Amino acid sequence: MDTLLSVLELKKTYEVKRSLFSSKKEVINAVDSISFDLSKGSTLGIVGESGSGKSTLARCILFLEKPDGGKVFFEGRDLTTLKKSEMRSLRKDMQIIFQDPYSSLNPRKKVYETIGEALIFHGFTDKKGVISQVTDILKDVGLDEDFVFKYPHEMSGGQRQRVAIGRAIATNPKLIVADEPVSSLDVSIQAQIINLFLDIKEKRNISMIFVSHDLNIVRFISDEIIVVFKGRVVESGKKQEVFYNPLHPYTKMLIESIKGDFIKIGFDMKDDIAYGCPYYMRCTIKKERCRNEKPSLIGDDTHKVACFMDG
Amino acid sequence: MKDYIIEISNLYTSFFIDSQVITVISGLDLVIEKGKVFGLIGESGSGKTMTALSIMRLIPPPGKISGGKIFFEGKNLLSLTDKEMEDIRGNRIGMIFQEPMTALNPVIQIGEQISETLMVHKGLSRAKAKEQSMELLRKVGFDNPDKRYYQYPHQLSGGQRQRVLIAIAISCNPSLLIADEPTTALDVATEAHILLLLKEIMAHHNMSMLFITHNLNIMKRFGDTIGIMYAGRILEEAPVDDFFHEPLHPYSRGLIDSIFALRPDEKRLKVIPGFVPRLSELPEGCKFHPRCVYVMDRCKKEEPEFKNLGNGRWIRCYLF
Structure with a gap:
């Protein structure tokens, strides 16, 4: 198109x-x-x-x-x-x-x-x-x-x-x-x-x-x-993919909240960091790497995500 | 026999503007069981906030409560003197408003604002009130209350x-908490956080709650009983699980469909036709009939009673 x-x-x-x-x-x-x-x-x-x-x-x-x-x-x-x-x-x-x-x-x-x-x-x-x-x-x-x-x-x-x-x-x-x-x-x-x-x-x-x-x-x-x-894209893709197969923890949280499930999230403001992943302070699956490096948006045309979840 | 914290019967609240009388609450019956959450759902102008303000006796002029009874802890709030009512407001009944920026005083430190309530209602000394305020700040999830106490609303x-606001509302250990759209101005993540906090506090202090919202989704997990309000009336009342399992009133069904439905084979959302009527131009008969898909002749002439269907279900509709 x-x-x-x-x-x-x-x-x-x-x-x-x-x-x-x-x-x-x-x-x-x-x-x-x-x-x-x-x-x-x-x-x-x-x-x-x-x-x-x-x-x-x-x-x-x-x-x-x-x-x-x-x-x-x-x-x-x-x-x-x-x-x-x-x-x-x-x-x-x-x-x-x-x-x-x-x-x-x-x-x-x-x-x-x-x-x-x-x-x-x-x-x-x-x-x-x-x-x-x-x-x-x-x-x-x-x-x-x-x-x-x-x-x-x-x-x-x-x-x-x-x-x-x-x-x-x-x-x-x-x-x-x-x-x-x-x-x-x-x-x-x-x-x-x-x-x-x-x-x-x-x-x-x-x-x-x-x-x-x-x-x-x-x-x-x-x-x-x-x-x-x-200010950063954490996930993007075709609707079906993002909605039914969300990858980023933030997207997952948004979808759970639609279903009426309340997920408890961290609100540790002290952990607000300048260099790492923007979602770091709220993330439930964060690692050491996320603190110092911004993940870039990777994937194919149908689905991309910015997260170090796989290593 | 169930134990109720508040029993409202046949409540009428009207506004008298020039020669016009606009009735914003019309024959409202509502009871809240001790320790339970009653979710009052409605669109803007349906009278849900007016219900809260009526209970608190804070209807602004030219509005007036023109009939009915509100029994709270054995007393009819509508027959109390202003002085007696002041003892209940903020003390036995706490209230949380929608817009936290306007509900707080911008030039007073937040700790002072909590202390004030304690000093007025509990007669505590300044030092004692401060101590308790810190404790309250900790309770609502601030981990450095000694610093927060001196901050101003704009810093939060x-x-x-x-x-x-929640800390202020619960400061005097009220037995009833009224929350008017407490999370509407917040993000989903913060919303979840606040709702979980409210649940915790309720359980801990054995509080009951009137939770006002336009958001059905929230009620699914949060409420015990749900009341659907439209044009100053409750059209349907039911235990939450039963309601979502099988909503009865055509308006309730329409609301649920317009939010939850849209299966892959459907191209358009199901909608409730028409628009929310102005309270000054309400139709004859059932107030929902111009938008109802099941409308009958009778609906156009006389308004249905609020009928008890058993098992905690009530409805205002001729279909039942």
């Missing part, structure tokens, strides 16, 4: 002051050399807990945040070398959906303005045609024409997220990045929105990156999964 | 803050 997106050794670091008055700075590797490929029409799930760098990764891929190192190729073009104007016209091919539809929609704009803005900006329609186009898009996301003139405060969370999805698909993008798109919604609404993503994916053949802390949700929608911990 | 991680 053709590759749509290629991410190579992507890095993003933040500098934080140790304390309010200290001049010493600490460097946090939010995204630490992450690489992956996404082929056309397929969906990649990125799983990780809060602070793992998964949202930063999503934002860096779309250049909403400038990465500090590495490259992103979109249809073979290196995004790091593009001019601002070139990037702007590329934006219509790559869209993002955020977690909280309460804050990602402008409260003072009606639905047709929110969706229509992108349509007009990218030249899909003019002011006259905008209402009918928006109505069509709303139909695709399961909202009827009554919603065209509504404000965000007149809608429920699920309906708002449908509008946000409508805005994202309006420009017929090739890639949609969805950052925790269902985690602020009620359980009974989450399933509806996931089904909507599945519909869109099937109908429009859009590639997706689906970021979530919930492996259970990611598995419904993804073809491939990467598991991120402290 | 989310899980650590939640542990401090």
Whole structure:
């Protein structure tokens, strides 16, 4: 299959002051050399807990945040070398959906303005045609024409997220990045929105990156999964492999927690180490080697893991 | 005869806004057995937090408890004076909130915040309270309490803050602990850690717990009894194992399907159609009927009673 997106050794670091008055700075590797490929029409799930760098990764891929190192190729073009104007016209091919539809929609704009803005900006329609186009898009996301003139405060969370999805698909993008798109919604609404993503994916053949802390949700929608911990990929591969045959102790823990088993884990902060495996302090199968060396991601195209478990 | 720590019967809580009355809890019956965990499950706006606040008598105005009884340790909480209620709140009934950052005071050292409770309710001296606070910090899993005591909330991680809240909640040895979404803001690993800690503490102190969450998965291993709340009512109540083995109410089935089902041959998740109704615009009859797949004529006109099916199972549905 053709590759749509290629991410190579992507890095993003933040500098934080140790304390309010200290001049010493600490460097946090939010995204630490992450690489992956996404082929056309397929969906990649990125799983990780809060602070793992998964949202930063999503934002860096779309250049909403400038990465500090590495490259992103979109249809073979290196995004790091593009001019601002070139990037702007590329934006219509790559869209993002955020977690909280309460804050990602402008409260003072009606639905047709929110969706229509992108349509007009990218030249899909003019002011006259905008209402009918928006109505069509709303139909695709399961909202009827009554919603065209509504404000965000007149809608429920699920309906708002449908509008946000409508805005994202309006420009017929090739890639949609969805950052925790269902985690602020009620359980009974989450399933509806996931089904909507599945519909869109099937109908429009859009590639997706689906970021979530919930492996259970990611598995419904993804073809491939990467598991991120402290800015590094600890496991990646085809969905069936990662979900039914997890190798990394962290992935195993995530899957057990879905089943409702609580695994007791170590929380020894003193063992937080700078050079070794990022999972060292929590790991139940750690060895001496893990303390001093970072395991690299090894394996084949169907399944890779970053762990020294075999020696 | 079973021994109950709390018995709520026919509770009504309403908000009076201008000329409108919005009833957030409507005829709630709930009992918790001593030493057991009652898991109250519901989506946002279903009234689960309002249930907790009603028990604590902390409903913010213009809200008011407008009817019913809450019996706790032989007393009806609703007929106590404010002063008497203060003696129970935080003392006999402890509470843990969802957001540990907002529940703690950011400018007071965490140790002081634990000590405060002990000084107010137990009348301990500052020195004695400090000693006990250190002990509590150790109990919730901090291995260097003498250092932690002087730290501020911002110096702790989310899980650590939640542990401090637990320490405050259990400081006076309450017989009932109310936990309102205590792990929702946390990661799965930290969540497991906190839940195990709560279990340990419960067993050790013979506490009972009202555990409020939207997460059915947690209840599978954690609860003894489960109550499914919707639009201010409990629609189904059952022992946890029976519930997961065979959920009865169409809403419960829908919830479980939308989380657990999706076998390899299925392409889409099963969903509950429609959306959670606003409390100001509740339908006539059964409050779930517009979303129900088994809806009958009768459901649209009159609301079903909360019916006892035996073996601890209760349901509010005409199918049974």
